[in-house]
Amino acid sequence: MTAIDFQSAPVEAAPVFDWRLLLKRLGPLVGFAFVFGLFSVLRPRLFLSYGNLQIMLLQTAVVGTAALGMTMIIIAGGIDLSPGSNIALTTVVIAVLLQWNWPPFWAALGGIFVATLVGLLIGALVIGRFGEVASGILGIGTFLVLSEYFTFPLAVAIPAAVVLLILCMLASWRFLPRVPISSFIVTLGLWGSIRGVAEQVGGNSTVYPPHATWLNELLLTPTGDHWWWILPIGVWMTIVLAIIVALALRYTKFGRHIFAIGSNEQTARLCGVNLNWTKLLIYTIAAVFVGIAGVLQFSYLTMGDPTTAFGLELNIIAAVVIGGASLNGGEGSVFGSMIGALMMTAVANGCTKMGWQNSVELMVTGGIIIIAVWLDGLRHQRAG
Amino acid sequence: MTFSHNVPIPSSSPRLLMQGVRKRFGATLALGGVDFSVQPGQVMALVGENGAGKSTLMKVLSGAHAPDEGRMWLDGQPYAPRNPLEARRAGVAMIYQELSLARHLTVAENILLGVEPGRGPLMDWGSARKTAADAMRQLGRPDIPVDVPVGRLSIASQQLVEIGRAIAVGCRVLVLDEPTSSLTSRDIELLFDLVRRLKSRGISIIYISHFLEEVKEVSEVFTVLRDGRSVGSGVTADTPTEKIISLMVGRDVEDLYPRSNRTRGEELLRVENLAGDPKPLAASLSLHRGEVVGIAGLVGAGRTELLRTIFGLEAVRDGTIRIGSYFGPASPRRRWAQSMGMVSEDRKTEGLALRLSIADNTTLSKLIGLGPAGLVFPSRQQAASAKWIQRMGIKCRSAGQPVGDLSGGNQQKVAIARLLHHDVDVLLLDEPTRGIDVGSKAQIYRLIDELAGGDASTGRKPRAILMVSSYLPELMGVCDRIAVMCRGRLGLARPVAQTSEHQIMTEATGAAESTCAPDAPGAPGQPATIGVSE
Numbered sequence: 001m002t003a004i005d006f007q008s009a010p011v012e013a014a015p016v017f018d019w020r021l022l023l024k025r026l027g028p029l030v031g032f033a034f035v036f037g038l039f040s041v042l043r044p045r046l047f048l049s050y051g052n053l054q055i056m057l058l059q060t061a062v063v064g065t066a067a068l069g070m071t072m073i074i075i076a077g078g079i080d081l082s083p084g085s086n087i088a089l090t091t092v093v094i095a096v097l098l099q100w101n102w103p104p105f106w107a108a109l110g111g112i113f114v115a116t117l118v119g120l121l122i123g124a125l126v127i128g129r130f131g132e133v134a135s136g137i138l139g140i141g142t143f144l145v146l147s148e149y150f151t152f153p154l155a156v157a158i159p160a161a162v163v164l165l166i167l168c169m170l171a172s173w174r175f176l177p178r179v180p181i182s183s184f185i186v187t188l189g190l191w192g193s194i195r196g197v198a199e200q201v202g203g204n205s206t207v208y209p210p211h212a213t214w215l216n217e218l219l220l221t222p223t224g225d226h227w228w229w230i231l232p233i234g235v236w237m238t239i240v241l242a243i244i245v246a247l248a249l250r251y252t253k254f255g256r257h258i259f260a261i262g263s264n265e266q267t268a269r270l271c272g273v274n275l276n277w278t279k280l281l282i283y284t285i286a287a288v289f290v291g292i293a294g295v296l297q298f299s300y301l302t303m304g305d306p307t308t309a310f311g312l313e314l315n316i317i318a319a320v321v322i323g324g325a326s327l328n329g330g331e332g333s334v335f336g337s338m339i340g341a342l343m344m345t346a347v348a349n350g351c352t353k354m355g356w357q358n359s360v361e362l363m364v365t366g367g368i369i370i371i372a373v374w375l376d377g378l379r380h381q382r383a384g
Numbered sequence: 385m386t387f388s389h390n391v392p393i394p395s396s397s398p399r400l401l402m403q404g405v406r407k408r409f410g411a412t413l414a415l416g417g418v419d420f421s422v423q424p425g426q427v428m429a430l431v432g433e434n435g436a437g438k439s440t441l442m443k444v445l446s447g448a449h450a451p452d453e454g455r456m457w458l459d460g461q462p463y464a465p466r467n468p469l470e471a472r473r474a475g476v477a478m479i480y481q482e483l484s485l486a487r488h489l490t491v492a493e494n495i496l497l498g499v500e501p502g503r504g505p506l507m508d509w510g511s512a513r514k515t516a517a518d519a520m521r522q523l524g525r526p527d528i529p530v531d532v533p534v535g536r537l538s539i540a541s542q543q544l545v546e547i548g549r550a551i552a553v554g555c556r557v558l559v560l561d562e563p564t565s566s567l568t569s570r571d572i573e574l575l576f577d578l579v580r581r582l583k584s585r586g587i588s589i590i591y592i593s594h595f596l597e598e599v600k601e602v603s604e605v606f607t608v609l610r611d612g613r614s615v616g617s618g619v620t621a622d623t624p625t626e627k628i629i630s631l632m633v634g635r636d637v638e639d640l641y642p643r644s645n646r647t648r649g650e651e652l653l654r655v656e657n658l659a660g661d662p663k664p665l666a667a668s669l670s671l672h673r674g675e676v677v678g679i680a681g682l683v684g685a686g687r688t689e690l691l692r693t694i695f696g697l698e699a700v701r702d703g704t705i706r707i708g709s710y711f712g713p714a715s716p717r718r719r720w721a722q723s724m725g726m727v728s729e730d731r732k733t734e735g736l737a738l739r740l741s742i743a744d745n746t747t748l749s750k751l752i753g754l755g756p757a758g759l760v761f762p763s764r765q766q767a768a769s770a771k772w773i774q775r776m777g778i779k780c781r782s783a784g785q786p787v788g789d790l791s792g793g794n795q796q797k798v799a800i801a802r803l804l805h806h807d808v809d810v811l812l813l814d815e816p817t818r819g820i821d822v823g824s825k826a827q828i829y830r831l832i833d834e835l836a837g838g839d840a841s842t843g844r845k846p847r848a849i850l851m852v853s854s855y856l857p858e859l860m861g862v863c864d865r866i867a868v869m870c871r872g873r874l875g876l877a878r879p880v881a882q883t884s885e886h887q888i889m890t891e892a893t894g895a896a897e898s899t900c901a902p903d904a905p906g907a908p909g910q911p912a913t914i915g916v917s918e
Contacts, residue, residue, distance in 0.1 A: 252758075253751045253758065263738070263739050264736070264739075264740075266728075266733055267734060267736055270735070271716070271720070272718075330737065
C-alpha cells in the first residue's frame with residue numbers, strides 16, 4: 001500500500017435526488033389524503049362541506065399547537081405526558097384571572113405563564129435539578145401558607161419565603177448530587193399533580209368568567225368586517241407558530257442541537273452542545289405552546305375546567321408519531337406532526353359523520369395510529 | 385510456522401482442531417487462514433497484539449461468527465455451530481472479559497439460563513439448585529450460595545459463576561478471554577488454581593491474555609496470531625518471553641506512513657500529575673505544535689480515560705491541564721473553544737450521530753458562519769462539509785446522506801472531518817484507525833502527517849496531535865514521540881528513534897521491571913482492567 005492521493009479519490013459530491021427523503025416527508029400526507037378521500041367518497045355532502053372543513057381545522061388547532069412542543073421534545077428523545085393536565089390548568093388560571101378582573105390579554109398571558117412554569121419544572125427535573133425544584137416549591141408553599149392561612153402582610157411573607165428558598169437552594173447545592181430523571185417518569189408524575197393543582201385553583205369545579213371577552217372568539221369563524229380572514233384567528237395562530245417552529249428546527253443552532261441530542265446524546269456532548277441548557281429550553285418552550293393551546297381550549301370552552309383535555313396528551317403524541325417522528329429521538333418534523341393532528345381530527349370527524357358510535361371511533365383511531373407507525377417502520381426496513 | 389515442530393503430538397486425536405479458518409468483514413481480512421489445535425486437558429495460550437484476530441477466532445469457535453472458509457472438529461467430530469447456544473450445547477464455553485451474567489437473577493438461575501431443567505413449562509427448582517451447587521462444588525467454591533442474585537457477589541465470584549455455567553452443561557473446551565483483567569492478584573492465584581483443577585478433569589482450556597507472565601505461569605503450549613494468521617506455536621516452558629514478543633510484533637513497517645519535515649513549535653498542551661477517577665494515575669505529558677505524540681498500551685490501561693479527562697468528558701480528580709495559556713475548568717464546550725477537538729474511540733455510540741447526515745455530523749461542534757444572523761442554513765452546512773468530503777475522499781451519495789449508511793472507514797473520516805471543519809490546533813485521536821480498511825488507514829496516516837506538517841500554501845500553522853492506538857506499527861510509523869501507559873500509569877514520552885516495538889510491548893505487558901507490576905506501590909487495590917478488543 002503506497003501513499004494515497006486525496007484529491008484523486010472518487011467522489012460523487014453532486015447531490016442526487018433522494019426519493020427516500022421525499023417519501024419520508026410525503027408519507028404522512030399520503031396517509032392523510034387516503035383517510036380524507038375515503039370519508040369524502042363515503043359522505044361527500046356532510047364531510048366535504050365548507051362548514052365541516054372549518055370545524056375540522058378548529059378541532060385541530062388545540063392538538064396542533066400543543067403538538068409543536070411535543071415534536072421538539074420527541075425529536076430530542078424525550079416524551080411529555082403532561083400537556084392534557086397543563087391545558088386544563090391554563091384554562092382554569094385564565095378563568096380565575098378574568099374573575100379577578102384582569103384584562104383578557106393579560107389573563108391569557110398569565111395562563112401561558114403558569115403553563116411555562118410547569119415546563120420549566122419538567123425540564124429542571126429531567127436534567128437533575130431536583131434540589132432547586134424542591135426549594136422553589138417550598139418557597140412558594142411557605143409564601144402561600146404565610147399570606148393566605150396566617151394572613152401575614154406581604155412585606156413579611158415574601159422575605160420569609162425568599163430566605164427559606166435561598167437556604168434550601170444552598171443546602172441542595174451543598175448536599176444533593178444531581179440525578180437526572182427520565183422525562184416519562186417526570187411527566188407521568190406531573191400528569192396527576194398538575195390536574196390536582198388545577199382542581200385546587202378552580203375550587204374543585206368549573207370556573208366561569210364574569211362576562212364574555214374576545215378570548216371566546218379566537219375559534220369563531222370571522223364574519224362581518226373581518227370575513228376576509230376566512231379562518232378563525234386561533235387557526236391562523238397555529239399555522240404561524242407551526243411555520244416559526246419548523247424554521248427554527250431547520251435553521252437555528254438550537255434546532256440542530258435538538259436533532260443532535262435526540263439522535264445521539266453522547267455525540268452532542270462530545271461536540272460541546274450544552275445538554276442541560278438545551279433540554280431545559282426545549283421543555284420550557286414546549287410548555288409555552290401548551291399554554292397557547294390552553295388559551296385556545298379556553299376559547300372553545302368559554303370557561304375554566306379542571307377536567308378538560310383529559311387524555312389529550314395521547315392524541316398529541318399520536319399526532320407527532322403519525323407524522324413520522326421516532327420515539328427513539330432524532331427524527332420528526334413539524335409538517336408531519338401537523339398532518340398527523342389533521343389526520344386524528346379527520347378520523348374522529350369522519351366517524352361521526354358516518355354515524356358510527358364513539359366505540360367504533362375509538363377502535364378506528366387506535367388502528368390508524370398503529371398502522372401509520374407500522375408503515376413507517378416498513379419503509380425504514382426497506383431503506384436500511 | 386516457526387515452532388510447530390516443537391509441539392508434542394500425542395497419539396490421541398485433538399480435542400479441538402481448526403484448519404484454514406478465514407473470515408472477512410467487508411474490506412478487512414480478520415482471519416487469513418488460521419490453524420489451531422488443542423489437546424484434551426491442555427492449557428493453550430492464545431496470544432497476539434490487539435487486532436491480531438484472537439477475538440474473531442474465538443467468535444468463530446463459539447458460533448457467534450460463521451467462518452468464510454475452513455473447518456473445525458471437536459473430538460474428531462465435524463463441528464460447525466450456527467450460534468453460541470449450539471456451541472455451548474456441544475461443549476464449547478466462552479468466558480469473556482465482560483461477564484455476561486444477568487445481575488438480577490440468582491446464581492442458580494444464571495448457571496442454568498437457557499438449559500433450565502423442568503417438566504414441560506414448569507421449572508424444576510430442586511434439580512436446578514442441585515445442579516448449580518454441584519457446579520460450584522466442582523469449582524472448589526461450595527461456599528458461594530446459589531440463591532443470591534449475582535449482582536451482590538464480587539467480580540471474582542461472578543467470574544466463577546460464569547465458569548460454573550460452563551461446567552454445568554458439561555463443557556469440553558473452555559475459553560478464558562482476558563480473565564484476570566478485573567481481578568486482584570490474590571484472585572488471580574485462585575483462578576490459576578482453578579484452571580489447573582479443570583485441566584486435571586480433562587477440560588481443554590484456551591487462555592487469552594496480554595500478560596505474558598500469566599501465560600508463562602498457567603499455560604503448557606501457546607499459539608501466536610498476527611494479522612489474522614497463526615505465525616507460530618510452541619511449548620511455553622521452552623520458549624523465552626522475548627521470542628514470543630518478537631513473534632507477536634515481527635513485521636516490517638511498510639511504506640504506509642509518510643513523514644514530511646515537521647518543525648516542533650510552541651507548547652500547546654501541558655498535563656501535569658493528572659489523575660482521574662479511577663484512571664489515569666498522575667499522568668504528565670507535553671504536546672507541541674507540529675508534533676504527533678502517541679500513547680501505547682493495552683486496552684484498559686487508561687489511555688482512553690486520559691484523553692477523555694483532558695477533553696473534559698471525565699472529571700479531573702487531581703493535577704492540572706494547560707492548553708496554551710488557559711488553566712481552569714474543563715468541558716467539551718470549552719475545549720472546542722480553546723481550539724481542541726477529539727475523535728472518540730467509539731464511533732457508533734459516541735463519535736457520530738449515525739442517523740444524522742454527514743453535513744450535520746461534520747458541522748455540529750461549530751454551527752457558526754453558516755448563515756446570516758447566527759442562523760444555520762442546511763445548504764451552507766452541506767457546502768461546508770462537501771469540501772471535506774472532497775478533500776478526504778469520503779465515499780457517499782451526498783453530504784445529506786446519513787452517516788450510518790457509510791462504511792467504517794468513511795464514517796471515521798467524517799469524525800475526523802469535524803475537527804478539520806472546526807479548524808482545531810490540538811487533535812486528540814482515540815484509536816483513529818480501529819476497524820477500518822487499509823486504504824482508509826493510509827489516508828488517515830497521510831492526513832495526520834499533513835496536519836502535523838502545516839500547509840505552506842495556505843499559511844495554516846502545523847497542528848499538534850495526541851493519538852492513542854493499540855496498533856504498534858501505526859504508532860511507530862506516525863508518531864514523533866511515544867509514551868507507554870500501563871495500569872493507569874503513563875510513562876515518559878520517548879522519541880520514536882529511541883524505542884522499539886519490542887520495548888513498548890515489554891513495558892505495556894508489564895513484563896518490564898517497572899511501576900506497572902500489578903502490586904506496584906502506589907496502586908493498592910487498583911487493579912487495572914486490561915483486555916482486548918478487536
